[in-house]
Structures are given as structure tokens and as C-alpha cells.
Amino acid sequence: MESEVQRAEMLLAPTMAFKKVQMADKYPKGQSRGRQWKHLRFLLQAADATSLPPDRPNYLNIQSPPSIYPPKRYCDVTGFEAPYVDPRTKLRYADPEVFKQIRNLPDEYVQRYLALRNAAVVLR
Amino acid sequence: MTPVYRPPRETDFARFPASTPIVIDNGASTFRIGWAGEAEPRLAFRNIVQRPRHRSSGETVTVIGDADPALMKYFDCTRTSIRSPFDDDVVFQFEYMEYILDYGFDRLGATSEVDHPILMTECECNPSFSRARMSELLFETYGVPSVAFGIDDAFSYKYNQKLGNCGEDGLAISCEFGTCHVVPFLKGQPVLGACCRTNVGGSHITDFLRQLLSLKYPYHAASVSWDKAEELKKEHCYVAHDYMSELQIFKNNKEEAEEKTRYWQLPWVPPPKDEPPSEEELARKAAIKEKSGQRLRDMAAAKRSQKIEGLEKKLSELEDIMEQLDDSDEIEETAILSRTGYLSQQEVKSDILKVTQSLRKAKGESNGNEENADASGADKYPLVSVPDEMLTPEQLKEKKKQILLKTTTEGRIRAKQRRAEEAALREKQEEERRTENPELYFDELRARYLELSEKVDQRKRQKVNGNNNSSGAVGRGERLNAAQKERMRLLTTAAFDRGKGEDTFGMRDEDWLVYNKMSKENEEDNDGDDDESELARIASKIQEVDPTFVNQHEAAEPAADPHKVRPLTAEDFKIAIGTERFRCPEVLFQPGMIGVDQAGIDEMVSISLRRLVEDESVKERLCQSILVTGGSSLFPGMIPRLEAGIRQFRPYLTPLKLVRASDPILDAWRGAAAFAASREFARQTFTLEDYREHGESLFHRYNIVYTL
Numbered sequence: 001m002e003s004e005v006q007r008a009e010m011l012l013a014p015t016m017a018f019k020k021v022q023m024a025d026k027y028p029k030g031q032s033r034g035r036q037w038k039h040l041r042f043l044l045q046a047a048d049a050t051s052l053p054p055d056r057p058n059y060l061n062i063q064s065p066p067s068i069y070p071p072k073r074y075c076d077v078t079g080f081e082a083p084y085v086d087p088r089t090k091l092r093y094a095d096p097e098v099f100k101q102i103r104n105l106p107d108e109y110v111q112r113y114l115a116l117r118n119a120a121v122v123l124r
Numbered sequence: 125m126t127p128v129y130r131p132p133r134e135t136d137f138a139r140f141p142a143s144t145p146i147v148i149d150n151g152a153s154t155f156r157i158g159w160a161g162e163a164e165p166r167l168a169f170r171n172i173v174q175r176p177r178h179r180s181s182g183e184t185v186t187v188i189g190d191a192d193p194a195l196m197k198y199f200d201c202t203r204t205s206i207r208s209p210f211d212d213d214v215v216f217q218f219e220y221m222e223y224i225l226d227y228g229f230d231r232l233g234a235t236s237e238v239d240h241p242i243l244m245t246e247c248e249c250n251p252s253f254s255r256a257r258m259s260e261l262l263f264e265t266y267g268v269p270s271v272a273f274g275i276d277d278a279f280s281y282k283y284n285q286k287l288g289n290c291g292e293d294g295l296a297i298s299c300e301f302g303t304c305h306v307v308p309f310l311k312g313q314p315v316l317g318a319c320c321r322t323n324v325g326g327s328h329i330t331d332f333l334r335q336l337l338s339l340k341y342p343y344h345a346a347s348v349s350w351d352k353a354e355e356l357k358k359e360h361c362y363v364a365h366d367y368m369s370e371l372q373i374f375k376n377n378k379e380e381a382e383e384k385t386r387y388w389q390l391p392w393v394p395p396p397k398d399e400p401p402s403e404e405e406l407a408r409k410a411a412i413k414e415k416s417g418q419r420l421r422d423m424a425a426a427k428r429s430q431k432i433e434g435l436e437k438k439l440s441e442l443e444d445i446m447e448q449l450d451d452s453d454e455i456e457e458t459a460i461l462s463r464t465g466y467l468s469q470q471e472v473k474s475d476i477l478k479v480t481q482s483l484r485k486a487k488g489e490s491n492g493n494e495e496n497a498d499a500s501g502a503d504k505y506p507l508v509s510v511p512d513e514m515l516t517p518e519q520l521k522e523k524k525k526q527i528l529l530k531t532t533t534e535g536r537i538r539a540k541q542r543r544a545e546e547a548a549l550r551e552k553q554e555e556e557r558r559t560e561n562p563e564l565y566f567d568e569l570r571a572r573y574l575e576l577s578e579k580v581d582q583r584k585r586q587k588v589n590g591n592n593n594s595s596g597a598v599g600r601g602e603r604l605n606a607a608q609k610e611r612m613r614l615l616t617t618a619a620f621d622r623g624k625g626e627d628t629f630g631m632r633d634e635d636w637l638v639y640n641k642m643s644k645e646n647e648e649d650n651d652g653d654d655d656e657s658e659l660a661r662i663a664s665k666i667q668e669v670d671p672t673f674v675n676q677h678e679a680a681e682p683a684a685d686p687h688k689v690r691p692l693t694a695e696d697f698k699i700a701i702g703t704e705r706f707r708c709p710e711v712l713f714q715p716g717m718i719g720v721d722q723a724g725i726d727e728m729v730s731i732s733l734r735r736l737v738e739d740e741s742v743k744e745r746l747c748q749s750i751l752v753t754g755g756s757s758l759f760p761g762m763i764p765r766l767e768a769g770i771r772q773f774r775p776y777l778t779p780l781k782l783v784r785a786s787d788p789i790l791d792a793w794r795g796a797a798a799f800a801a802s803r804e805f806a807r808q809t810f811t812l813e814d815y816r817e818h819g820e821s822l823f824h825r826y827n828i829v830y831t832l
Contacts, residue, residue: 008192010130010195017235018236021264027219062249063320064320067721079707080703109339116718117717117718118718
């Protein structure tokens with residue numbers, strides 16, 4: 001290790017004297033850690049929802065419902081109010097200038113703009 | 125201010141008795157750890173883990189929190205990313221959590237064991253799964269004697285209640301890193317059944333800003349990192365009091381918008397300028413050019429003299445032969461001819477002629493033939509003036525041809541003259557009109573100029589891209605210009621037009637013009653040239669009157685070059701942050717903007733009150749003590765906007781009071797530290813034995829009682 005790295009104490013020591021179980025023992029090297037955690041959130045929410053009575057507050061049921069206001073539509077590029085939707089790219093736009101701009105956008109950027117409001121086409 | 129990347133290790137860990145709790149505010153953005161009863165946390169760092177590979181040794185190392193970018197060069201981060209133990213506001217990656225706790229306890233100065241009770245914050249209604257894993261980790265890995273969990277917003281509210289900012293009954297609006305919460309408090313305790321959460325927070329604002337800027341400036345996408353966006357957000361973003369009117373300002377009022385726009389200048393070094401070469405340089409270059417030119421000229425001269433020499437030699441040889449031939453009789457002649465390889469005397473003669481001609485050419489004299497070519501017009505048509513009776517039939521034919529040629533040329537000359545006369549006449553008329561009414565005349569000229577230039581422009585456009593279809597397809601049809609396309613169309617219709625009813629082609633004279641259009645030579649129409657020359661004439665006339673007039677046609681020509689690359693300026697490295705300043709924080713109020721179909725924070729208050737099964741008088745009391753806390757509530761304009769938003773959901777003229785927490789970021793830790801120092805704390809904790817006995821079900825009912 002470089003001396004400046006050592007001096008900066010930027011790295012976490014692999015073993016800690018105050019721990020009862022060291023990191024290396026818990027997660028042995030080269031062993032798969034089990035990548036199930038990607039869906040863990042859903043599993044956990046499902047577990048909570050079934051094991052708990054619905055009248056008691058839990059992580060799931062304290063979520064806010066959708067807004068009572070009708071959703072406003074904003075231009076995907078400029079952020080201004082958007083009365084129009086481009087039928088080809090599905091982007092919302094505020095005026096003809098933005099329209100010209102979005103028609104020249106490469107598809108990747110169109111998808112990125114759509115992804116901003118969670119409307120991108122997701123290929124599974 | 126230079127950020128402190130590595131906080132020093134605390135040294136007084138051993139000084140604290142085993143009963144003193146350690147207080148941890150485990151926030152999604154920042155991890156804060158310190159001792160109960162103290163005013164400030166000992167340590168705060170970003171709640172992230174990186175596991176890069178050390179470049180020289182190849183081992184995987186662990187870096188917690190922000191690291192000095194200057195030192196990160198020793199590590200290869202390409203195969204790892206920044207990890208957080210959180211998803212929204214729930215801890216669910218306990219491996220990373222363990223690294224973070226390791227680091228926290230280590231920096232706090234723990235040496236042999238962490239033998240202190242722990243108070244850790246969590247989100248509202250933390251899933252029991254997460255609580256169980258967290259307590260397991262604390263008990264089994266660190267040997268902690270007892271643990272308590274509490275809600276960070278509740279601690280913040282209690283702390284501010286102690287300071288007198290809010291009452292016993294009230295509401296806490298908390299805008300955090302991953303989520304926003306509204307929690308009602310009754311008699312000093314949070315009512316979890318009535319709280320609500322929207323999954324939008326500060327991280328979404330930062331991400332939105334980063335995405336918007338990198339989409340707006342694709343060339344600078346690499347410069348807009350997460351950290352930079354976070355910095356820009358903290359420095360420039362604000363909450364608009366009325367989002368729609370703020371948008372209108374930016375849309376219609378350019379001056380005010382300009383005032384509100386911030387610029388971020390990226391580092392930019394101007395490219396070295398091409399200095400005009402010095403006199404010496406120019407002289408040197410000229411000398412080199414001259415030298416090489418001289419050499420070429422010398423070479424050419426040498427070659428020429430060589431050629432002349434050769435030709436002269438050949439000529440003298442041939443002349444010798446001729447002399448010999450002239451002097452000798454037939455038998456000798458054939459002998460000479462066969463010796464020299466010629467067939468006849470004629471051939472030798474023609475050869476001599478050829479050689480003399482090329483000799484002349486080589487010597488730079490003009491060719492004799494050229495002089496003959498320029499015969500005068502009179503004897504071009506010698507037969508025209510000869511009466512028919514004197515001519516043979518062949519000559520008659522020739523005469524007819526000549527008459528035809530003559531009349532056409534004469535006609536051409538006459539037309540030319542007529543045109544010149546017309547032009548002169550027009551000139552004269554114009555001159556008259558000009559002297560009569562100069563202003564009207566000038567206006568007319570201008571109008572005509574505009575009209576013509578429009579026409580010429582259009583023609584040019586048609587020529588260049590007769591079909592500018594946006595599909596960008598490049599089939600054969602797409603490559604033709606408009607005139608060529610028209611021609612193709614005519615040809616195909618002509619080819620397939622047979623047998624469709626009665627053929628009326630040729631009934632009118634105009635029909636034949638179609639061949640004009642079809643012929644290829646006609647592609648560059650003379651029409652356009654006429655227009656262009658007319659345009660040039662008018663432009664020069666206008667220029668006579670008005671010297672400031674710029675002929676757009678000539679001026680526009682050089683700019684039309686599309687391949688010329690504009691040199692980059694500092695302006696190109698400037699990032700404007702205009703509407704983004706208030707557009708990004710707006711996601712807290714309108715989560716729909718980033719595709720989250722939930723209510724915004726102002727509406728959440730009404731949802732929370734609706735969920736609260738209490739009298740209207742109680743709700744009114746709650747609304748007089750609303751505390752706004754959390755790191756994302758620090759945007760300027762937050763409180764007035766929230767107040768206006770909440771007022772819309774409340775009955776007319778009901779009192780409303782909003783207070784910002786004394787320190788929206790640190791209050792949760794301070795409240796927790798105060799709570800942990802109180803005598804009540806020991807009764808709120810649970811131990812490893814409790815956990816072993818009840819298991820996960822312990823957490824279904826686990827809620828601490830918050831005290832001041």
C-alpha cells in the first residue's frame with residue numbers, strides 16, 4: 001500500500017478487535033453471497049402484509065395514496081407546461097421549437113427523457 | 125472549505141462507563157454516531173461503501189464514506205459502484221451495514237469491545253425483518269448488551285419541542301434523503317397509524333438534476349457527477365412559491381429569467397491561437413518556394429533543349445534524305461527509301477513537315493495552323509453569294525447548309541443587339557423614374573431584390589436538397605434533386621402511358637415542351653442564370669444608392685459551408701441552470717413529475733389528518749404546530765410554499781403555523797442523544813435474551829415511548 005493511503009487511514013481494516021465475528025468468517029472469500037436480495041424488498045413487503053393485521057400500521061400501508069389533483073403535464077425537455085404529445089416519441093412538448101428538437105433527438109435520448117418520468121419502454 | 129475525508133480516531137472511548145449508550149442516527153444519506161448526552165455527534169459520514177481493487181496488489185479493499193479523490197487513483201473502481209445499505213429508507217443490505225458499523229465504532233475509538241447500549245434511529249414502521257437483522261448484527265457481531273430503536277423524525281420533533289419550537293400536539297413534516305414523511309403527534313407521541321410516506325426525497329432531486337443537466341449538455345455529461353449535482357442542488361435550488369407562475373416567468377420574461385439563471389463554468393483552456401507568421405518566416409518560405417520553382421524550371425529547360433536538339437538532328441537527317449532523293453534516279457530512290465524505311469517521297473515530306481512543326485512548338489513559336497483557323501466570316505460561307513446556276517448539285521447542297529448557318533448566326537447577333545437595346549432602354553426608363561421619384565424607385569428596387577433573392581434561394585435549395593425528408597433514407601430516389609426527380613417521373617409516365625384512351629399528345633404545341641423537360645442537358649436551366657444576373661444587377665444598383673446595403677447572396681455564400689467547424693469557446697463550456705433550479709425540488713410537491721404516483725408533501729398533511737381519527741378541534745390544534753425537518757427541507761422558499769399548499773386543504777381561515785427545525789439535519793441525532801441520556805432509556809431497550817425469547821415477533825409490537 002502506498003504510504004499516503006496508509007497515512008490517510010482511508011481503508012477499513014479487515015479485522016476489528018472489538019468484533020466477535022470477523023467479516024472474513026461471516027462472508028468467506030470466493031463463496032457466493034446469494035444474490036437473492038434484489039427481490040428481498042418485495043418478499044419482505046409481502047411477508048409484512050400477510051403476517052400483520054391490516055388495521056395496524058406497517059411499512060406498506062403508511063404509503064401515501066395518489067394525489068387527488070389531476071396530474072399536470074410538463075414538457076419533458078424544457079419543463080414548461082405541455083399541451084402536446086408527440087405520437088411518435090411519446091414525449092410531451094411545450095411549443096413547436098421543442099417539437100423540432102425532439103424530432104431530432106436520437107432514440108437513446110428519447111428513452112432517457114421518458115425514463116425520467118418512468119415512462120420508458122422497458123424490454124424484458 | 126476543504127472537506128475532511130478521514131475524521132481522526134476518537135481517543136476517549138475507554139473513558140465512558142459501560143452504561144453510557146452510543147447513539148447512532150442511521151440516516152439514508154449520513155451516518156452519525158456519538159455519545160448519549162453530548163450536544164454533537166462525534167462523527168458523521170456519508171452512508172456509503174465502495175469496494176474497489178487496489179491497483180498494485182490486486183486485493184479488494186473497503187472504503188467507507190467519501191474518499192479523497194486524489195487518493196482514489198491507486199484504486200480500480202471500474203468493476204464496483206458506490207453501494208448503500210439502504211433501499212429508500214429501509215436498511216436491507218446488512219453486509220454493507222456491517223462495514224459501516226465497523227468503521228463507525230472504529231472511529232469512535234472502540235478497541236477491545238463495544239460494551240455499550242445502542243440507540244439507533246430507523247424509519248417509521250420499519251419492517252420487522254430489518255429490525256431483526258439489525259439487532260442480530262448488533263448482538264452477535266458486536267456483543268452489544270442492549271438495543272433500542274426509535275424514529276428519527278420523532279426525535280427531531282421532541283428535540284424541537286424541548287426548544288419550544290412546537291407543542292405537545294403537532295405534526296412533523298420530514299423531507300429526507302430517500303422518502304418524505306408526515307407524522308402527527310398527540311400528547312407528545314407519534315401516531316403511527318396516521319403517518320404517511322411518499323417515496324420521493326433528496327436523492328431523487330439530485331438524480332433528476334443530474335439527468336436533466338446531462339441530457340441538456342450531452343457533451344458535458346461526464347462532468348455532471350452525482351457529487352457535483354448534489355453540490356449544485358444545495359447551492360442553487362429553491363422551491364418556487366407558485367410553480368406555474370415561476371414557469372411563466374422563465375417562459376415569457378427573458379430578463380427576469382436571465383437574472384434567475386445561474387451559470388456554472390466548466391474548466392476550459394482556450395486553444396492556442398495561430399499567430400501570423402513573421403516576416404522572416406515568410407521570406408524563408410518564399411525563398412524555398414522560389415528555389416524549388418527554379419529547379420523545376422531548369423529541369424524543364426534542359427528537357428526542352430534536349431528535345432530541340434533531337435528534333436533538329438532528325439530534321440537534318442530527313443533533309444539529307446530529301447536531297448539525296450532529289451538528286452537520284454528511281455532505282456537509287458527505292459534503295460534509299462528501303463534503307464531509311466520510308467515507302468515514298470511523300471511520306472518523307474510529311475515527316476519533315478511534322479518534325480518542323482513540333483520543332484516550332486518546342487521552340488515556343490505559335491503553330492502555323494492556328495493562324496489559318498481564324499478565317500474571316502466573309503469567306504466562311506463562300507457559296508452563299510454564288511448564283512445557283514453556276515453550282516453543281518453537291519455544291520448546291522453545301523450552299524443550303526451554309527445559308528442555314530449564316531442565318532442562324534446572324535439571327536443570334538441580331539437578338540444580342542436587340543437585347544442590348546432593350547437593356548439600354550430599360551436603363552433609361554429606370555433613370556427617368558429614379559429622377560422622378562427616387563424614394564419610390566428605391567423601394568421598388570428593394571422589393572424586386574427580395575423577390576428575386578427568394579426565388580434564387582428556393583431554386584438553390586431545390587437543387588441541393590429537393591427532398592429533405594426526415595427519414596434520412598438514402599435510396600436512389602432520395603439522392604436525386606427535384607428537377608431530376610421530375611424528369612424521371614416524366615420518363616416513366618411517357619413509357620407506360622400508352623393505350624390509355626385516346627392519345628391526344630401533340631394536339632397542342634405546349635405538349636412538345638415535355639421533351640425539353642426530359643432532355644438531360646436542360647438540367648441547368650437558363651432561367652435561373654437570368655434571375656441571378658438580374659439579382660446581381662439590382663444589388664449593384666441598390667449599392668450605388670445605399671452603400672451600407674449588403675448583398676445577402678454574396679454574403680451568405682461562405683457561411684453556407686456546413687463542414688466548417690466552429691471553434692469552441694468558453695461559452696460552450698458553460699452550464700446554465702435555469703428552470704432546473706426550482707424544477708428539481710418541485711418533485712417533492714409533484715412526485716408525478718418523476719413518475720411516482722403518490723401525493724406531494726403538502727397534500728400528505730391532509731392525508732395524515734384524514735387518517736387521524738380525532739375531532740376537528742384536535743386537527744386544528746395540530747396544524748398550529750407543524751415542524752419541518754430533514755435535509756431536503758433546507759431549500760429556500762420551502763416553508764411559504766408548504767404553508768400555501770397546506771392551506772388549500774384546510775378549512776377557510778383556520779390557523780396554521782409552520783416552523784423549520786432549529787437544525788433540520790442534526791436535530792434527530794441530538795434528540796436521540798438527549799433521550800438516551802434520560803433515565804427512561806433503560807426501560808425502552810431490549811437485550812439479546814429478550815430477542816432470543818420472542819424472536820422476530822418482538823418487533824411487531826415494539827415501539828418506544830418518547831420522552832423529553
